Amino acid sequence: MSIYGDYIKSVIRTVPDWPQPGVNFRDITPLLQNSAAFRKLIDSFVHRYQEMDLDAIAAIDARGFIIGAPLAYELGCSFVPVRKKGKLPFRTVSETYTLEYGQAEVELHADAFRAHDRILIMDDLIATGGTMLAAAKLITRCGGQVVETATIIDLPELGGSQKIREAGHNVFAVCSFTEDE
Ligand SMILES: O=P(O)(O)OC[C@H]1O[C@H](OP(=O)(O)OP(=O)(O)O)[C@H](O)[C@@H]1O
Numbered sequence: 256m257s258i259y260g261d262y263i264k265s266v267i268r269t270v271p272d273w274p275q276p277g278v279n280f281r282d283i284t285p286l287l288q289n290s291a292a293f294r295k296l297i298d299s300f301v302h303r304y305q306e307m308d309l310d311a312i313a314a315i316d317a318r319g320f321i322i323g324a325p326l327a328y329e330l331g332c333s334f335v336p337v338r339k340k341g342k343l344p345f346r347t348v349s350e351t352y353t354l355e356y357g358q359a360e361v362e363l364h365a366d367a368f369r370a371h372d373r374i375l376i377m378d379d380l381i382a383t384g385g386t387m388l389a390a391a392k393l394i395t396r397c398g399g400q401v402v403e404t405a406t407i408i409d410l411p412e413l414g415g416s417q418k419i420r421e422a423g424h425n426v427f428a429v430c431s432f433t434e435d436e
């Protein structure tokens with residue numbers, strides 16, 4: 256958890272039973288509306304990653320882009336979009352995964368980075384971990400080195416962050432929510 260974790264958590268809204276009954280949706284839009292909170296969020300990531308000699312931030316479509324792009328700008332490294340199926344125009348590699356509420360597929364341009372590049376994967380939230388693990392597999396298949404996976408929100412009870420760690424990747428989360436919060 257980052258030094259601003261409690262503050263960032265306090266500006267995230269929980270919407271019960273969305274998009275389907277039983278899901279507590281963690282909504283980051285109030286955080287994005289609050290310029291002071293958004294700045295602290297990006298600063299937390301900059302603070303953690305500025306000495307890690309990253310080559311690229313690979314951010315996951317769509318909410319991962321919101322934080323991945325300013326971080327890449329601040330760190331002076333490249334931005335790699337990991338997109339939902341059918342959005343990238345060039346040669347792609349893809350990986351299917353299971354969401355908390357459905358199935359999906361992510362894609363990466365085959366030439367998105369150089370072999371051995373040091374890459375941080377960024378997303379807004381880890382639930383089952385399927386999305387992050389699919390992105391990590393893609394990046395590894397393309398020759399990248401996954402230095403860490405980062406997120407604003409971890410939902411540890413859903414087991415995703417644990418699964419990602421068991422697959423051999425570091426996980427950094429700014430804050431976490433239990434099901435009853
Ligand atoms: O750990 P998981 O169970 O894989 O779930 C986490 C993913 O689910 C959400 O994305 P979503 O597919 O809803 O897309 P969006 O960012 O386009 O809203 C979230 O932004 C993560 O990418």
Ligand SMILES: Nc1ncnc2[nH]cnc12
Nearest residue numbers: 279280281282355380382
């Ligand atoms: N509970 C949740 N809140 C927000 N985004 C999500 N993506 C998957 N599960 C989610």
